[in-house]
Amino acid sequence: xxxGRALPAGPDAEARFVGRYLAPLAAGLxxxxxxxxxxxxxxxxxxxxxxxxxxxxVEGVHFLFDASTSDARRIALKALAVNVSDLxxxxxxxxxxxxxxxxxxxxxxxxxxxxxxxxxxxRRWSLSLAGGDTTRSPGGFVxxxxxxxxxxxxxxxxxSGARAGDIVYVSGTIGEAALGLDxxxxxxRAALVAAxxxxxxxxxxxxxxxxxxxxxxxxxxxxxxxxxxxDVSDGLVLDLDRLARxxxxxxxxxxxxxxxxxxxxxxxxxxVVELSDLLTGGDDYEILATVAPxxxxxxxxxxxxxxxxxxxxxxxxxxxxxxxLGTDGTPLAFARRGYQHVDG
Amino acid sequence: xxxGRALPAGPDAEARFVGRYLAPLAAGLxxxxxxxxxxxxxxxxxxxxxxxxxxxxVEGVHFLFDASTSDARRIALKALAVNVSDLxxxxxxxxxxxxxxxxxxxxxxxxxxxxxxxxxxxRRWSLSLAGGDTTRSPGGFVxxxxxxxxxxxxxxxxxSGARAGDIVYVSGTIGEAALGLDxxxxxxRAALVAAxxxxxxxxxxxxxxxxxxxxxxxxxxxxxxxxxxxDVSDGLVLDLDRLARxxxxxxxxxxxxxxxxxxxxxxxxxxVVELSDLLTGGDDYEILATVAPxxxxxxxxxxxxxxxxxxxxxxxxxxxxxxxLGTDGTPLAFARRGYQHVDG
Numbered sequence: 001x002x003x004g005r006a007l008p009a010g011p012d013a014e015a016r017f018v019g020r021y022l023a024p025l026a027a028g029l030x031x032x033x034x035x036x037x038x039x040x041x042x043x044x045x046x047x048x049x050x051x052x053x054x055x056x057x058v059e060g061v062h063f064l065f066d067a068s069t070s071d072a073r074r075i076a077l078k079a080l081a082v083n084v085s086d087l088x089x090x091x092x093x094x095x096x097x098x099x100x101x102x103x104x105x106x107x108x109x110x111x112x113x114x115x116x117x118x119x120x121x122x123r124r125w126s127l128s129l130a131g132g133d134t135t136r137s138p139g140g141f142v143x144x145x146x147x148x149x150x151x152x153x154x155x156x157x158x159x160s161g162a163r164a165g166d167i168v169y170v171s172g173t174i175g176e177a178a179l180g181l182d183x184x185x186x187x188x189r190a191a192l193v194a195a196x197x198x199x200x201x202x203x204x205x206x207x208x209x210x211x212x213x214x215x216x217x218x219x220x221x222x223x224x225x226x227x228x229x230x231d232v233s234d235g236l237v238l239d240l241d242r243l244a245r246x247x248x249x250x251x252x253x254x255x256x257x258x259x260x261x262x263x264x265x266x267x268x269x270x271x272v273v274e275l276s277d278l279l280t281g282g283d284d285y286e287i288l289a290t291v292a293p294x295x296x297x298x299x300x301x302x303x304x305x306x307x308x309x310x311x312x313x314x315x316x317x318x319x320x321x322x323x324x325l326g327t328d329g330t331p332l333a334f335a336r337r338g339y340q341h342v343d344g
Numbered sequence: 345x346x347x348g349r350a351l352p353a354g355p356d357a358e359a360r361f362v363g364r365y366l367a368p369l370a371a372g373l374x375x376x377x378x379x380x381x382x383x384x385x386x387x388x389x390x391x392x393x394x395x396x397x398x399x400x401x402v403e404g405v406h407f408l409f410d411a412s413t414s415d416a417r418r419i420a421l422k423a424l425a426v427n428v429s430d431l432x433x434x435x436x437x438x439x440x441x442x443x444x445x446x447x448x449x450x451x452x453x454x455x456x457x458x459x460x461x462x463x464x465x466x467r468r469w470s471l472s473l474a475g476g477d478t479t480r481s482p483g484g485f486v487x488x489x490x491x492x493x494x495x496x497x498x499x500x501x502x503x504s505g506a507r508a509g510d511i512v513y514v515s516g517t518i519g520e521a522a523l524g525l526d527x528x529x530x531x532x533r534a535a536l537v538a539a540x541x542x543x544x545x546x547x548x549x550x551x552x553x554x555x556x557x558x559x560x561x562x563x564x565x566x567x568x569x570x571x572x573x574x575d576v577s578d579g580l581v582l583d584l585d586r587l588a589r590x591x592x593x594x595x596x597x598x599x600x601x602x603x604x605x606x607x608x609x610x611x612x613x614x615x616v617v618e619l620s621d622l623l624t625g626g627d628d629y630e631i632l633a634t635v636a637p638x639x640x641x642x643x644x645x646x647x648x649x650x651x652x653x654x655x656x657x658x659x660x661x662x663x664x665x666x667x668x669l670g671t672d673g674t675p676l677a678f679a680r681r682g683y684q685h686v687d688g
Contacts, residue, residue: 031393031500033502033504036503036504036590037434037502037503037504037574037590038397038430038433038434038503038574038575039395039396039397039430039431039434039436039493039500040395040396040397041393041394041395041434041495041498041500042393042394042395042396043393043394043497043498044388044394046390046391047390049375049385049386049387050385050386050387050388050394050492051383051384051385051386052383052384052386052440052442052474052475052490052492053382053383053384053442053475054442054443054444054475054476054477054490055477056444056446056477056479056488057479058446058479058480058481058482058483059482059483060482060483061479061480061481061482062479086382086383087383089382090381090382090383090385092383096396098396098397098398098490099398100398100400100444100488102400102402102486130396131396131397131398132398133398133399133400133488135400135401135402135405135406136402136405137402137405137483137484137486138402138403138404138405138483138484139402139403139404139481139482139483139484139486140481140482140483140484142446142481142483142486142488144400144444144477144486144488146396146398146442146490148394148396149383151385153387154385154387156375156383156385158377158381159380159381159382160377160380160381230381230382231382246380246381
């Protein structure tokens with residue numbers, strides 16, 4: 001963290017702050033030198049590749065901010081989660097991360113919660129802070145994390161390995177985070193969503209959006225069985241487009257097979273939300289994976305055993321384009337395939 | 345870069361923008377997958393450690409911004425330079441980097457210059473873009489780079505290895521970037537500095553501040569000979585304090601031995617600036633290194649041969665604290681030891 005710029009005021013104040021809140025997060029990684037050096041020395045095992053990914057959350061774009069300590073904890077946890085989710089989808093096991101934190105003046109009180117959130121995520125997902133930089137930011141909070149994971153050399157699971165005939169799987173359930181965002185933003189339909197849902201469903205959707213849980217239990221199965229994989233962050237429909245394009249394939253999907261939780265399914269049945277809203281909503285942080293048919297049974301069984309179910313939702317095919325069959329048996333069209341992040 | 349959030353507008357626009365300007369910067373690194381995947385797979389050679397460092401530049405804190413394309417090029421180059429400087433000071437050879445770029449809306453025209461600056465830095469310092477994230481930023485520009493380098497396993501040069509008796513070296517010249525910042529900010533003394541200096545000195549100082557040159561040629565010598573090293577980014581005096589404290593040593597330095605360029609020395613002689621202003625100014629991006637006496641002659645000769653001179657400025661000693669002997673033979677005191685980054 002050294003060499004970083006003044007926060008909250010002056011290099012020594014930064015050092016105190018780093019020492020107090022962040023250095024404990026580096027205790028598990030000898031090469032982090034307690035964040036007292038200019039860089040970390042990371043020693044991957046021989047035969048491993050380092051998988052590197054970076055995701056940035058910006059106040060007003062990826063999160064709204066009420067300056068409370070609980071918000072600080074939540075933002076830290078989400079920033080780490082979205083990066084760990086990328087590692088899981090690549091078949092990698094988490095190893096270390098670097099943090100860039102740009103903060104407005106006068107947020108010392110906020111730091112404790114932020115560090116607590118990072119600590120919680122580290123323990124849950126088994127990685128350590130390796131370094132970073134804390135800076136003042138006149139324009140608002142920006143949190144950027146570079147996460148590093150490990151896979152056996154040459155075996156990172158890409159987006160581009162799917163082949164015609166592969167079965168398309170998605171983990172968990174889709175669309176709950178989008179409902180959580182509706183509720184958090186108090187969108188026009190939020191009142192209807194809340195009125196027609198059980199309180200525990202509302203709580204669950206808010207939690208899905210606020211603190212996604214990376215599907216790390218699936219990482220070794222993705223590594224062993226998937227021909228291609230990615231996490232679903234910008235909506236299932238758009239992310240499937242991307243995987244198919246990267247793989248040079250088309251795909252045929254059935255909307256009715258997409259895993260949707262019973263309370264969310266009831267909202268669709270009652271017409272409060274469209275199924276397509278769930279399929280194109282963002283922030284699911286589920287894993288999308290393609291698996292050759294001969295490995296499908298083992299993949300499904302292993303996933304079940306890992307505690308994270310996967311559901312087959314269609315098949316890769318030759319050609320280009322992703323077709324969705326609607327629940328009424330006719331092709332499904334989407335007003336928007338993608339998702340613009342303006343998170344709560 | 346995938347999985348990143350909308351810039352300039354919508355995920356597909358981001359993909360086009362990344363493909364056009366950033367993907368070419370990843371061409372040299374097969375594991376970057378043309379920035380089309382969610383992560384990069386990096387394959388360090390067996391027996392190497394990965395040295396990881398992160399530095400963030402924030403508009404209004406680390407740079408002022410006039411929205412011109414030449415400014416974009418300069419900011420990109422500086423963001424990469426300060427990270428490569430950290431690698432060099434750790435004895436590492438550059439390998440790859442990840443980029444987080446948060447931009448206000450409407451800056452598409454700015455991107456070409458930014459990518460050109462990154463490309464220039466990559467070619468000069470031999471590393472490739474491995475991934476990252478581009479995000480909208482309502483609050484201003486934030487550029488964060490995670491740089492990854494390689495050293496033989498276990499041999500990263502830390503701040504903490506200096507021993508009593510080691511000779512303290514600094515590369516190049518000190519204080520020119522501080523003069524450049526004065527000129528750039530049009531500080532009260534800038535007019536005097538400019539009036540009493542040759543035009544080529546003024547140009548040189550502005551360049552030292554605007555586009556620092558990491559001392560990469562010294563990296564292998566630091567690796568072979570230094571007991572401790574770091575780059576000088578927050579002022580020589582403060583950074584020496586840090587190195588001494590990390591190493592559990594004191595140090596005795598002579599201000600008269602600090603390498604200062606002849607035009608800067610003339611400004612000191614004429615009383616326009618104090619020598620202490622140069623010793624505590626920031627952004628030098630020189631290398632501070634300690635070397636055991638028996639290796640000093642070889643270190644100096646090898647540095648000379650590499651094209652980057654190093655100068656012995658004092659000695660590490662037992663105890664604590666860093667003493668500076670002034671040019672008049674009396675102890676030198678500093679009104680401030682450190683440096684607050686408000687760069688031009």
